[in-house]
Amino acid sequence: MRGEGPKPIHLINVPTLYPEDLMPQLPFHGLRSLSLFSGGGGLDLGFDRAGFTHVASYDILPEAGKTLTQNRPHWTVFAGEAGDVTQINWRSYCGLVDVIHGGPPCQPFSVAGHQKGKADRRDMFSEFVRAVLEIQPLAFVAENVTALLGKKFNSYVEEEIEKPLSETYHLSKFILSAPDFGIPQIRKRVFFVGFKTDKMAKKYQPPQPTHYWESGKDRGPNQAIQLDLFSPREPSQLPRCMGxxxxxxxxxxxxxxxxxxxxxxxxxxxxxxxxxxxxxxxxxxxxxxxxxxxxxxxxxxxxxxxxxxxxxxxxxxxxxxxxxxxxxxxxxxxxxxxxxxxxxAVPPPLAYRVAESVQVAIQIDIN
Ligand SMILES: C[S@@+](CC[C@H](N)C(=O)[O-])C[C@H]1O[C@@H](n2cnc3c(N)ncnc32)[C@H](O)[C@@H]1O
Incomplete structure (x- = not known):
């Protein structure tokens, strides 16, 4: 760094991919979103670009709060102790939130960890469920690693997520793959989406791929569940995802x-x-x-x-x-x-497509 190392051999790179092009700003439509486990704001930014009005973000990490506040000074952000979701009584948000979104920590489920699920003290899914049941929004979106859909967590998903939520919400779950949305990275995530009314749930269509990756090897998994809901266009009709x-x-x-x-x-x-x-x-x-x-x-x-x-x-x-x-x-x-x-983070363009799909289903019922 003081000029004593080997001479630079690469020019300073100028990227050719502009992620903002993958998520054109949509007009604000009036639906309001509340963010739990906001982190660096992947879901928050996607919902913002999809035209949602930001209500508040919560994360226990002070730096996450700084990231969000620096990028969106007008947002209400609770971080550090104030952002600890275990300490919040959510009832004051009743009637003020249309969609709750959040990616509870994935370490309890990730294959990179010990996969202790509920026994891991970092497991926060029950807190997400509590927030949804206390606020009763029109819809919610929860995101996590695909390992959560593995056999090992079958009963966890049933008992901790689906059972408590399905009393009030119509649920669907699906896996999305980042390159299908123009992001040049192998990355798959599972999304749980719930709607308060049957009409919204019936109209709901998970996001369809907007891009294809030439090798074609990464296609498929996002059609693993709810296959019947997808009618993907021929890959050749979609723009190519860059390497x-x-x-x-x-x-x-x-x-x-x-x-x-x-x-x-x-x-x-x-x-x-x-x-x-x-x-x-x-x-x-x-x-x-x-x-x-x-x-x-x-x-x-x-x-x-x-x-x-x-x-x-x-x-x-x-x-x-x-x-x-x-x-x-x-x-x-x-x-x-x-x-x-x-x-x-959830790649913001992926979050954007999910947010857009949820908004379409809600509007169908409201209008
Ligand atoms: C997987 S990350 C979420 C990333 C985010 N969804 C995004 O798209 O950028 C999980 C987040 O949960 C936060 N977290 C963990 N325990 C928490 C708690 N008790 N209260 C609030 N946030 C918490 C972590 O700091 C971390 O930022």
Whole structure:
């Protein structure tokens, strides 16, 4: 960094993917959303771009609060102690919220952890359910890792999520895959969506892919559940999802691919500045000639601090883009903290499509 290391070998990259183009701002339609477990704001930003009026965000992490406040100074944000959802009596929000959304911590279910489910003290699904039942919004959206749909958690999903909510809500669940929405990363997430009225639930259509990835290998899983609801267009009719080198604006090396799933800097036993998630991911990063460790604070530092193997070093801005955050959305905190918020997030364009689909179903009933 003082100029004593090897001379830079890569130009400062100029990305060619603009995540904001994947989620054009929709006019505000008057539906109001409340965010729990807001983190760096993936769901919040998606709902915002889909025209929802933000009511408030809650997260226990002070840096998450700073990220949200810095990007949307007019939002009501509760962070740190004030953002601890276990301490909130939600009844004061009755009648003031149309949709509640949230991604409770995924560590209790993630294959990267011990998968203790309910026995993990970080399990917060019951808090999400409590908020929904106390506020009684028109609809809710909960998001998590796909491991939650594994056999191991069958009874958890039934007992902790579906049973208490299905007394008041009509539920559906589906898996979405990030590249199907133009995000150049292998990433799948499960969504639980519930509607207060039968009419909304019947009209509800989960988001359909807006993009395709050339290899076609990542298609399919988002049609795993509710297959009958999808009538996907032929891939050839959809725009192509970029590979990660192309999206980052890196020179053509004759190989490109989707980025492996990026990990959060806050999961695992130690905080980390690496986005590497597995051994197979390492192989893909190598073929891509991208160095997934020691992510730099910005593009200039990534350029100056040459990786040992000469591969392209990522910056926070690059990782945010890989997760679907526009460059204008600033993530607060030191590198591992920013990577924690990025890696934990629902890619905003994915959140946007879910928000849009929920809004359409609600409007059908209201109108
Ligand atoms: C998976 S992340 C959510 C990411 C977010 N949905 C997004 O799209 O960016 C889970 C979040 O839950 C927060 N959290 C954990 N325990 C909490 C609690 N008791 N109260 C409020 N937030 C909590 C964590 O700080 C973390 O930011």
């Amino acid at each position: 990660i080198r192309e999206a980052l604006g890196l020179p053509d090396i004759g190989f490109d691919a989707l980025a492996p799933t990026i990990r959060s800097g806050l999961t695992g036993p130690r905080h980390t500045t690496s986005v590497l998630s597995s051994v197979s991911a390492q192989k893909t990063w190598e073929k891509l000639q991208i160095w997934p460790n020691g992510v730099a604070a910005n593009r200039e530092q990534a350029h100056l601090f040459v990786a040992k193997n000469g591969h392209f070093r990522l910056s926070i801005a690059d990782c945010a883009m890989i997760q679907g955050f526009p460059e204008s959305w600033r993530i607060e905190g030191v590198v591992y903290m920013a990577l924690g918020q990025i890696g934990n």
